[in-house]
Amino acid sequence: MQITFIGGGNMAAAIIGGLVREGGHQIRVIERTEARCAQLRSEYGVEASTAQPEAFGPDEVVVLAVKPQQLKEVCVELAPRLQGALTVSIAAGVRVAALSRWLGSERIVRVMPNTPAMVGKGISGVYAPPGVSVADAASAADVMRAVGEVVALAEEGGIDDITCVSGSGPAYVFYFMEAMIAAAKQAGFDPMTARKLVVGTFEGAVALAAATDTEVGTLRANVTSKGGTTERAIARFDAEGVREAIVAGAMDCRDRSMEMGETLSRD
Structure with missing residues (x-):
């Protein structure tokens, strides 16, 4: 070609x-x-x-x-x-x-x-x-x-739709990684080890999700033992509306993509 x-x-x-x-x-x-x-x-x-x-x-x-x-x-x-x-x-x-x-x-x-x-x-x-x-x-x-x-x-219009998921999605992932690295540092790890722990966790989680047809919600539940440590963290995320904020942010991204399309496509 x-x-x-x-x-x-x-x-x-x-x-x-x-x-x-x-x-x-x-x-x-x-x-x-x-x-x-x-x-x-x-x-x-x-x-x-x-x-x-x-x-x-x-x-x-x-x-x-x-x-x-x-x-x-x-x-x-x-x-x-x-x-x-x-x-x-x-x-x-x-x-x-x-x-x-x-x-x-x-x-x-x-x-x-x-x-x-x-x-x-x-x-x-x-x-x-x-x-x-x-x-x-x-x-x-x-x-x-x-x-x-x-x-x-x-x-x-699918271009706007995919922009808010995969187009801009890496930034959402990096944002969450930033927060996890901050948590690792607060727990006492040095910056290099904090980064290694978080990057390795994401690599492993993604590889696990890619290796199975199991719903990601089920994979998350498999780690979340009742009354355990993970459940406590997820409960805080839910209380703070983390899931809803991510979805709303992605929709804001989609809206902005549509706005830009209107503006940039004018003669």
Whole structure:
């Protein structure tokens, strides 16, 4: 597959790294700064340039990996060069309709990745509009499978839905980890040991959940002996409304994603 990344930031680099490890792809990056181009060439062995190509091929996949606020300007610059290439946007918020207007193309797929892609453990939502071919949707999904799992979304609104779960979800996990590390320190552990204990606990819990079809609520209950230590902790979480706050926060995240989509997709 021939793939060009417009933008070479952290998420683009994560995907590029996965594709390079997978092998069999021709990859180039268009990045604004020569220093970043040099870094990408050195680290991944890919072609990188500050200059836009004269034209893209119809069999090429063009990945838009710039900040949402920069997307309109980038798309207007790309439009006369695109020549029918498949465009995959990993930028948050901007709707397909806006991308189509700016690019003069309907061959567009939207993707919502997440940061664990940086270690090959990402999960991405992929939305292909009805006019996009099965082959194009598969190509976009294949790009993202290089860094993790893929979930197909039936509606574009699914991008907002998945943003509040997996897109922003790593931040929720890190937030909880921060609290557990603070608790470990308060219990008397040094910072390095506190971090090791918490990271190891999350790794083990996730591995256990992934290894079984048992509901996570049941897995939690299996650790929670009646009248025991874990029950006391869970009782405090319930009393403080921790579960409800997490759900409400995720819904706030979804609402913000929808607001941003409206704002960023205006002409």
